[in-house]
Amino acid sequence: MRRAFLYLLLLSVSGLLHGGQKSVVLIARADSKVSDLDSLTVRKLFMGWPVLVNGGPLHAIRNRSDEQLDEVFLQQVVAMSQSAYERQILTGLNRQGSIRPEDVTSQERVLQELLTDPNAVSFAWLRDVAHNPKIRVIRVLWSE
């Protein structure tokens, strides 16, 4: 079932690329053990909640290299405004000692972080990562 879904995902990604649509995708290192994350888990991850995969917690990286990308993140992933998101993060830090998603403002830095940490997960425009063999697309978060 999972294999079939991944296949469909690849097909859809391929279709998106050829169709010229703008898409935001969840990404990790190519050899990451992260196979699939549902939208609820992605939301938890980027709100600083612990998400364990194969015994280790995932490390969320907030890609702020592009303003529209960040708005897509706020609208589609955490589904709240920037101020509400900040407050949620603060609450988690205060109550649980949560680690908030790391803010990275450069696309290169995002990729570097992903390559150095097998548990790191981030998001990017599909066009920026589609042809990078070291990066794996986990799922489509949003497409226009």
Next chain:
Amino acid sequence: MRTAYTLLLLALVTAPLARGDPLQAEFLLLPSAQAAGTFDREAPVTQVQDELLQADMLLTLQKGRFKFFAEYLVSDHESDLERLQLGWQLTNDTIIWVGRYHQPSSVWNHDHHHGQYLQTSVTRPDIDEWEDLGGILPQHFTGMLIESGHPAFGSWRLRTAIAGGIAPQLQADGLEPFDLLHPNFDRHTMGYQARASLHPSDFSESGFGLLVADDQLPWAGEPQTPAQVGLDHVDLRLIGAFGTYAGEKWNLQATLYHADARLHYTTSLVNDDFDVWYLQAERRLPHKLTAFGRWEDSFGTGDSQYLKLFTEFARIRYTAGLRWDFVSRQALTLQFENTHTLNGSFDAVRLQWSAAFF
């Protein structure tokens, strides 16, 4: 004893860090400054929070499933290590903590802790006040805390917290929690607390639940009031219920405590019980304003033998105020209070600036 204790503490802290996971760190600073004044004073003791300037610092270090979490408060009143917790993320929804923690049966304190910015009002309900500011319930324990979440009734979420640890001592000026930096191993007893609440979804702040606590508080001071003479220890049992509604515009929070105290004197036993509750309503307004009001009330506190062990307690308090989040992560709050203590009444006005920096 002290050296062994320190070594044990260091071993606990450092052992999980030896794993190969990357180390992540987080630091949060919550400063606040307050101007407060009282008027219409008809009480010998006016409970004006004396921490007018304070900075609450939180540090998290995470390496794999291990988590080190500390909260240190510096104020014009004190500087104290409030929380020092070593945690193990057992599953996505369960974490086990050891160390000094805030007891989970206080919903308010478990939501807001020491930072002023994240609570709308300037002051907390008097039943949830910290020990060194005259609080009547033990808040800081040293032991183990397990926090967990579970799916329930479809999309609902059951959140639980259970804890057990060294309870604060009763002294002439109030409760004195176990201090990790300056440990005193004389005469300590245990306390146990639990809280369970149901929430409509994973991310919802709305919910309702129950709380219980069973704490033994040993007497460890020189008596200064008649109620303290001959006291050996107090068995304090709490049961309570709480509910929170977090809507788009309204926020409501209410808690009811029933306290059952057994005061063990060397020659007698005194049974005492009282009830305390509060309801806080917050209304978000345009212009980044939030209006709030709180009603604190109690039953059976007037002749409580347990409350006579403390300097003062606000049996009734009406609070109203306005908060303005004028820029990102900074707020100004103006608050008025009318307090009726066991010995009189007074009014207070406060203006507070609070912020969060990370």
Next chain:
Amino acid sequence: MERVINSLRGRLLAVVLLINAALAPLLYLGLSRIVEEGYADLFVNSVRSYSRMVADQLEAVPSQDFAARSQDVLDDFAVSGLVVFAQIEDGTKRVRSAVSQLPAPGRGEDFHFHEHSDQAYYISHSVKRDDHEVVLRLGFDETPTLEQIAAAKRRVLAAVLAFALVSTVLAIALSRVIARPVVRLREAAKRIARGEVSTELLQHSSIAEMRELSHHLEHMRRELVGTSERLQSEIREREASEGKRLELERRLQHRERIATIGTLAGGMAHEFNNIMTPILLYSQLALNGTAQNGALASDLKRIVAAAHRARSLVNRILTFSREMDSQEARVFTLAPTVAEALALVRAIMPANIEIVVDPLEDTPPVSGDPGQLHQVVVNLCLNAYHAMRVAGGRLTLRLGAAEHAGKGGARERYAMLQVADTGHGMEPAVMQHIFDPFFTTREVGEGTGLGLSVVHGIVTSMGGSIQVESAPGRGARFTVLLPVATALEPAATDVA
């Protein structure tokens, strides 16, 4: 206009108006921005949460029911709140809520509030089904929030204008309060400049600096007024002193002039006496040797008589030149001496001159030569006789006591002799010289001009003074004041 702008009140008001002019737009823009951001944040946060919740609920719908229930789910959401458009896109198949108010949007979704002009905010979510994903597309009406923002901005504008108005009114009131003591100070300073130096400068003001300023100015004023009064008093004293000094100088000059003339006259009289002695002596011898009834004897007698008169005149000149140094000083009262002199005067007074004597009360005793006083009375009466001899008149004598300030300032007692006539009187220019020797207004041969000079010399030598009051046609009055004799002198008292 310039005066208004340059006044204190004008300046204060101008500052407030300038601040308002600069602050009000900033305040309006700043608050408007806060309002817009606040409403936009509330809107975006709520529609994002809401659409996420709808997507999550759709995802939870079992696959077998999805096609049937999706329409109902969309309708349920669309009828509530701000949702004005709801649609599920499953490939080419589209399910739209029946209550959708807007046509299917032909554009992409929004990420910012009011990003497009159609007043709708569109959000799309991928909803995962078993083997594929469908797209949930929701549209939210921005109009209520836009209206709220517009209303809030109007309130902000009203509040800012009210603030500006209130602050201006307060500034006017405040400028009055601040300027009032300054204006009062200015008015008070004007009055002081006009000479009303008693005008107080102290101002009651709530402004501490103004209060202190007026206090210091009032202190200065009092110091200046005190200094001014002291200076004026000193000037008056100096003027009085200068007058006295000039009077004393004039008297001194007068005395020196009299003394000089007296010395000169004395010298001349002495020489003249030496010349007269042989004339008189040899005339007498010649008369003795001549028959008494003969013409020669008659001539000689006339020579002897003339010589006697000349000698008498010379003796009077000598008396004057010696400044009447009394050789026979004793204590006596005036009345008997005056009565004796008056008897002599009556003998020579014509009938058209009436002599009036006030009761000669006994005066305090004086020290001096009664014979000289006798001459004083006679000379004064003869002076009066000459003033009245043509038209007649009345001669009045009066005696009495008087008190006057002495040399040390203390009051001293004097015996007073007053001689008044109703004659032709004197011009002030004449009065200045009447005591000068040889000064006379009479025809040549009618007087020597020494009568009043002798009187002055005698009175001065007795330590007294003589004053004259006269006006043309109104007669003259001479007042002689002689110091009362001290207690040591009565031993020599000899009441004549």
